[in-house]
Amino acid sequence: xxxxxxxxxxxxxxxxxxxxxxxxxxxxxxxxxxxxxxxxxxxxxxxxxxxxxxxxxxxxxxxxxxxxxxxxxxxxxxxxxxxxxxxxxxxxxxxxxxxxxxxxxxxxxxxxxxxxxxxxxxxxxxxxxxxxxxxxxxxxxxxxxxxxxxxxxxxxxxxxxxxxxxxxxxxxxxxxxxxxxxxxxxxxxxxxxxxxxxxxxxxxxxxxxxxxxxxxxxxxxxxxxxxxxxxxxxxxxxxxxxxxxxxxxxxxxxxxxxxxxxxxxxxxxxxxxxxxxxxxxxxxxxxxxxxxxxxxxxxxxxxxxxxxxxxxxxxxxxxxxxxxxxxxxxxxxxxxxxxxxxxxxxxxxxxxxxxxxxxxxxxxxxxxxxxxxxxxxxxxxxxxxxxxxx
Amino acid sequence: xxxxxxxxxxxxxxxxxxxxxxxxxxxxxxxxxxxxxxxxxxxxxxxxxxxxxxxxxxxxxxxxxxxxxxxxxxxxxxxxxxxxxxxxxxxxxxxxxxxxxxxxxxxxxxxxxxxxxxxxxxxxxxxxxxxxxxxxxxxxxxxxxxxxxxxxxxxxxxxxxxxxxxxxxxxxxxxxxxxxxxxxxxxxxxxxxxxxxxxxxxxxxxxxxxxxxxxxxxxxxxxxxxxxxxxxxxxxxxxxxxxxxxxxxxxxxxxxxxxxxxxxxxxxxxxxxxxxxxxxxxxxxxxxxxxxxxxxxxxxxxxxxxxxxxxxxxxxxxxxxxxxxxxxxxxxxxxxxxxxxxxxxxxxxxxxxxxxxxxxxxxxxxxxxxxxxxxxxxxxxxxxxxxxxx
Numbered sequence: 001x002x003x004x005x006x007x008x009x010x011x012x013x014x015x016x017x018x019x020x021x022x023x024x025x026x027x028x029x030x031x032x033x034x035x036x037x038x039x040x041x042x043x044x045x046x047x048x049x050x051x052x053x054x055x056x057x058x059x060x061x062x063x064x065x066x067x068x069x070x071x072x073x074x075x076x077x078x079x080x081x082x083x084x085x086x087x088x089x090x091x092x093x094x095x096x097x098x099x100x101x102x103x104x105x106x107x108x109x110x111x112x113x114x115x116x117x118x119x120x121x122x123x124x125x126x127x128x129x130x131x132x133x134x135x136x137x138x139x140x141x142x143x144x145x146x147x148x149x150x151x152x153x154x155x156x157x158x159x160x161x162x163x164x165x166x167x168x169x170x171x172x173x174x175x176x177x178x179x180x181x182x183x184x185x186x187x188x189x190x191x192x193x194x195x196x197x198x199x200x201x202x203x204x205x206x207x208x209x210x211x212x213x214x215x216x217x218x219x220x221x222x223x224x225x226x227x228x229x230x231x232x233x234x235x236x237x238x239x240x241x242x243x244x245x246x247x248x249x250x251x252x253x254x255x256x257x258x259x260x261x262x263x264x265x266x267x268x269x270x271x272x273x274x275x276x277x278x279x280x281x282x283x284x285x286x287x288x289x290x291x292x293x294x295x296x297x298x299x300x301x302x303x304x305x306x307x308x309x310x311x312x313x314x315x316x317x318x319x320x321x322x323x324x325x326x327x328x329x330x331x332x333x334x335x336x337x338x339x340x341x342x343x344x345x346x347x348x349x350x351x352x353x354x355x356x357x358x359x360x361x362x363x364x365x366x367x368x369x370x371x372x373x374x375x376x377x378x379x380x381x382x383x384x385x386x387x388x389x390x
Numbered sequence: 391x392x393x394x395x396x397x398x399x400x401x402x403x404x405x406x407x408x409x410x411x412x413x414x415x416x417x418x419x420x421x422x423x424x425x426x427x428x429x430x431x432x433x434x435x436x437x438x439x440x441x442x443x444x445x446x447x448x449x450x451x452x453x454x455x456x457x458x459x460x461x462x463x464x465x466x467x468x469x470x471x472x473x474x475x476x477x478x479x480x481x482x483x484x485x486x487x488x489x490x491x492x493x494x495x496x497x498x499x500x501x502x503x504x505x506x507x508x509x510x511x512x513x514x515x516x517x518x519x520x521x522x523x524x525x526x527x528x529x530x531x532x533x534x535x536x537x538x539x540x541x542x543x544x545x546x547x548x549x550x551x552x553x554x555x556x557x558x559x560x561x562x563x564x565x566x567x568x569x570x571x572x573x574x575x576x577x578x579x580x581x582x583x584x585x586x587x588x589x590x591x592x593x594x595x596x597x598x599x600x601x602x603x604x605x606x607x608x609x610x611x612x613x614x615x616x617x618x619x620x621x622x623x624x625x626x627x628x629x630x631x632x633x634x635x636x637x638x639x640x641x642x643x644x645x646x647x648x649x650x651x652x653x654x655x656x657x658x659x660x661x662x663x664x665x666x667x668x669x670x671x672x673x674x675x676x677x678x679x680x681x682x683x684x685x686x687x688x689x690x691x692x693x694x695x696x697x698x699x700x701x702x703x704x705x706x707x708x709x710x711x712x713x714x715x716x717x718x719x720x721x722x723x724x725x726x727x728x729x730x731x732x733x734x735x736x737x738x739x740x741x742x743x744x745x746x747x748x749x750x751x752x753x754x755x756x757x758x759x760x761x762x763x764x765x766x767x768x769x770x771x772x773x774x775x776x777x778x779x780x
Contacts, residue, residue, distance in 0.1 A: 008398060151740055161740055207622045220706075224619070231708025232597045232744055241738040242702040244634065246694055253738055255701075304636055311645075312632040316610075316706050318621020348631040348643055350541055350551055354622055 010381050012037065014226070016045045017074070017380070020055055021099070022202075025071040046072060052383060053078045054098065074098050079379065080140045082127060082182070083371030085189055086119070086148040088112060088164045088216050093126055094368030095136065098376065100200060104134050105365065113166035116159075116175050124179045142379035143183035145371035146176065147192040149217055154187045154234050163252065164216050185375055189213075189367045190237060191228045194221035196362055196370030197323050208319040211360070212239075214306055214339070215326035216265050222317055240264065242312070244305060262305040265327065268298055285332055302328075303335060307342035314355050315348055325360035400771050402427065404616070406435050407464070407770070410445055411489070412592075415461040436462060442773060443468045444488065464488050469769065470530045472517060472572070473761030475579055476509070476538040478502060478554045478606050483516055484758035485526065488766065490590060494524050495755065503556035506549075506565050514569045532769035533573035535761035536566065537582040539607050541625050544577045550623075553642065554606050575765055579603075579757045580627060581618045584611035586752055586760030587713050598709040601750070602629075604696055604729070605716030606655050612707055630654065632702070634695060652695040655717065658688050675722055692718075693725060697732035704737055704745050715750035 015035050020026055026034075032042040049055045056075045059068050076099045085092040089112060094105040108126060110119060123146075131138060150162025157173020159165075176184040194211040201209075209223045220237040222229040229236050240260035241253055248257025249267075261267045265281045272278045275294040276287060287295035310322055322343075329336045336359065343357050360366055405425050410416055416424075422432040439445045446465045449458050466489045475482040479502060484495040498516060500509060513536075521528060540552025547563020549555075566574040584601040599613045610627040612619040619626055630650035631643055638647025639657075651657045655671045662668045665684040666677060677685035700712055712733075719726045726749065733747050750756055 224614075229614070232710040233708055233741065235741060236706065236708040238705045238708070238738070238741075240705075242705045243698045243736065246698060255736060255738070308633045308636065312702070313706075315628045315630075315632045316626065316703075318623055318626040318628070320622040346633065346645060348628070348645070351623065351625060351628075 012041065013045050013049070013380070014377070016042065017049070017054070018226070020072055020074055021199075025058070025060070025073050027069055027071055031072070054380070076101065078140070079142050079376050080136060081142045081372040081375040081379075082130075082144040083192070083368035083373075083375070084123060084127075084144060084146045085367040085371065086110075086146060086165060091119070091123065091126075092364070092368050093130060094365060094372055095130060095134065096369060096372040100196075100369060100373055102365065102369075103136065104130050105368065106130060116167065116170045116172055120172075120175050120179050123176075127180070138181075141182055143185065143375040144176070144180055145185040145187065145192065145375040146172070147187055147189035147367045147371045148172075149189050149219070151233065151235050151238070152186055152188045154185070154191075154230070157184075157186055159186070160233070183375075183379070185371075185378060187371070187374070188219075188221070188234060190219045190221040191230070191234070192370035192374055193325060193360075193362070193366040194223050194323075194370070195228060195374050196366050197325075197360060198223045198226060199370075199373055200362065201321075206321050208317065209321040209323060210237075210313045210317050210319045211323045211325060212309060212313060213326035214263060214309075214324070214328040218260050218263050218309070218326075220309075220313055222319070239309060239313070244308065259305060259309060263302045263309070263328075268302060271298055281327065281332070285335070299335065303338050303342055306339045307346045310339075310343035310357060311346045311348060314351055318351065318355075320354060320356065322355060322357045323360050324357070325362075325366060329359060330363055402431065403435050403439070403770070404767070406432065407439070407444070408616070410462055410464055411589075415448070415450070415463050417459055417461055421462070444770070466491065468530070469532050469766050470526060471532045471762040471765040471769075472520075472534040473582070473758035473763075473765070474513060474517075474534060474536045475757040475761065476500075476536060476555060481509070481513065481516075482754070482758050483520060484755060484762055485520060485524065485531075486759060486762040490586075490759060490763055492755065492759075493526065494520050495758065496520060506557065506560045506562055510562075510565050510569050513566075517570065528571075531572055533575065533765040534566070534570055535575040535577065535582065535765040536562070537577055537579035537757045537761045538562075539579050539609070541623065541628070542576055542578045544575070544581075544620070544624050547574075547576055549576070573765075573769075575761075575768060577761070577764070578609075578611070578624060580609045580611040581620070581624070582760035582764055583715060583750075583752070583756040584613050584713075584760070585618060585764050586756050587715075587750060588613045588616060589760075589763055590752065591711075596711050598707065599711040599713060600627075600703045600707050600709045601713045601715060602699060602703060603716035604653060604714070604718040608650050608653050608699070608716075610699075610703055612709070629699060629703070634698065649695060649699060653692045653699070658692060661688055671718065671722070675725070689725065693728045693732055696729045697736045700729075700733035700747060701736045701738060704741055708741065708745075710744060710746065712745060712747045713750050714747070715752075715756060719749060720753055 019031055019034050028042055032039045053075055055072050058071050060071050076097045079098040080095055083094045090107055091110050092107050095103045148162055149164045151160040153160055159167050159170040159172045161168050173186050190213050197211055198209055210220055212220045218240045220239050241258045243255055243257050244259045245257030249261050250256055251258035251261050268284055272284050278284055284295050284298055288299050409421055409424055418432055422429045443465055445462050448461050450461050466487045469488040470485055473484045480497055481500050482497050485493045538552055539554045541550040549557050549560040549562045551558050563576050580603050587601055588599055600610055602610045608630045610629050631648045633645055633647050634649045635647030639651050640646055641648035641651050662674050668674055674685050678689050
């Protein structure tokens with residue numbers, strides 16, 4: 001409840017770091033101007049960040065005048081962190097530096113419904129190997145952050161339910177902490193992706209941003225400024241169980257016509273199996289391209305509901321950006337383009353000019369990148385609080 | 391972007407005021423404990439608030455010990471403010487003291503689609519009369535806040551669109567400022583009601599709260615802590631134009647099957663008019679009670695979509711409280727009870743235990759009360775910034 005001194009310190013420090021990141025090279029006076037802070041405050045924060053090795057000074061000639069000025073830049077090698085994404089059948093890994101540049105990424109297969117203990121064991125092996133192979137200094141690693149689909153309590157570290165992983169009430173954080181030698185965080189994958197989307201867009205004046213994922217499930221995440229809006233149980237944005245057709249088919253949750261029944265891959269495959277022996281969205285898409293009516297109908301309906309979903313998020317949250325992501329967007333350009341077009345057609349007219357609907361530029365790296373950068377931010381936040389110097 | 395010293399001052403001062411309001415009588419040490427602030431900070435804030443006349447000290451015997459202690463309480467008469475609600479056919483007025491107690495309330499009729507200038511002139515007359523009749527000291531009035539349905543830019547003071555008032559691009563704030571002698575604010579009615587709901591619930595530990603209004607239109611508002619979440623254009627929560635039936639009837643916005651077409655009074659009347667010469671929800675409700683099938687069907691569908699709406703807001707925003715309000719809830723107990731029951735049935739199971747669905751206790755006074763209290767808060771916030779004392 002209380003906003004105290006260390007809250008401000010943290011916020012101001014994050015603002016300074018964000019400005020240095022945005023400008024690549026920036027002087028102290030310009031920082032003070034952009035952040036609307038006193039030169040003294042900026043100097044104090046900058047000294048602390050230099051001391052911690054997070055940023056560095058470089059002397060460069062300013063254009064024209066021929067006078068040297070001292071610029072500040074992030075120190076790319078000062079921090080590293082590990083992002084992990086758990087999916088139905090894959091695990092993605094990424095080690096990123098302080099600039100968000102990938103040092104190494106990797107993808108491994110996993111079994112459907114694999115037990116958490118065995119999965120975490122493999123995860124530890126891969127991480128250990130990646131660190132060795134890339135000769136990474138362990139002391140620079142801020143931690144590991146794991147993103148996964150479903151209801152994840154990021155505070156107590158329990159996975160309440162993940163349909164895709166076939167997990168219920170799994171104390172994932174504890175299992176990870178037992179096996180990994182780094183600080184660990186867990187979170188919903190879309191929250192982490194949204195964090196990355198916000199961090200790496202060029203124009204950060206964005207008021208609020210909704211990231212919508214159309215893939216094996218369907219979900220969304222809301223960023224308000226640079227904060228993830230989590231809701232009471234970290235489950236804000238669980239649009240998969242909004243009811244879009246009260247006369248629709250039965251959902252796993254027991255309601256009729258939840259959004260996911262019209263749009264998530266497993267449900268599309270289930271519908272399609274009545275007509276053909278298909279196993280994936282790829283096969284449905286191929287069948288549609290070959291002119292099979294059932295496949296075209298399934299995709300048409302999914303595209304309509306995707307556009308309806310975009311409009312619902314816009315009406316509900318009134319963001320200035322909507323970013324679309326997920327398998328359906330990343331792997332199927334035809335579907336993606338039709339979703340974009342139909343979304344722009346369906347968006348409520350009074351909000352259409354002030355809302356830009358975009359495709360994620362981060363693609364399949366989005367979650368591991370977001371996880372990684374989130375680990376770094378948590379590390380830096382604790383740093384400033386522990387030392388109470390800034 | 392920058393969180394500065396005056397931001398903290400404002401936040402901490404609001405927290406202290408809120409605690410004093412909650413406890414009716416409270417000591418400085420208890421304030422410090424509950425607010426997690428140092429005794430020095432609490433004393434400084436309290437001194438400022440006493441100096442400004444907002445709170446007062448009273449000496450009372452503490453129970454048992456027989457020792458006198460100094461308690462603090464809000465000073466009810468220190469501030470007053472005027473809330474106004476504009477509706478299709480009514481204007482509601484309320485003058486409230488610093489505790490939110492009504493000094494006087496009044497309701498007048500208005501013409502459908504009445505022009506803003508003539509409406510504001512009448513509004514000024516009523517306000518002037520209410521002040522005179524109740525012998526109110528004008529110097530204590532912090533201002534007038536006007537709530538109305540529709541898309542309202544609370545910053546520049548323009549009403550972008552209000553279907554209920556039949557207004558488009560009306561510079562309402564300017565018109566009000568030209569005629570009224572008090573500081574003026576305007577806002578969306580549901581935002582103001584949500585502000586009041588948050589202010590007058592007993593247990594303020596609420597993380598976030600969604601207020602949903604089912605009436606002449608349908609809308610919602612999200613409170614995150616004590617802040618209204620507004621979105622980019624102050625239009626977050628405009629659920630009336632989420633599409634709930636792509637094969638439904640044409641909405642005024644040009645899309646098929648917007649939520650409001652299934653649930654807002656004017657659309658229900660429009661549907662009903664195909665079968666009977668009804669003019670209002672009251673007549674539809676009476677017809678349903680007499681067993682007319684068309685009326686029962688219209689209400690059944692509206693109730694189903696109301697419950698779907700509650701679930702959608704819960705999935706999207708993951709609040710810990712949902713508060714239902716509006717004509718359909720306040721004036722039709724049978725409909726209200728069925729909406730409550732069906733909402734609890736439809737709410738996504740993993741969130742049902744952590745979300746309480748409640749009926750607004752503020753009833754028809756909700757908007758004018760919220761408007762009034764919001765005017766007071768804005769006044770106090772400016773006070774603390776201007777004086778920079780706290």
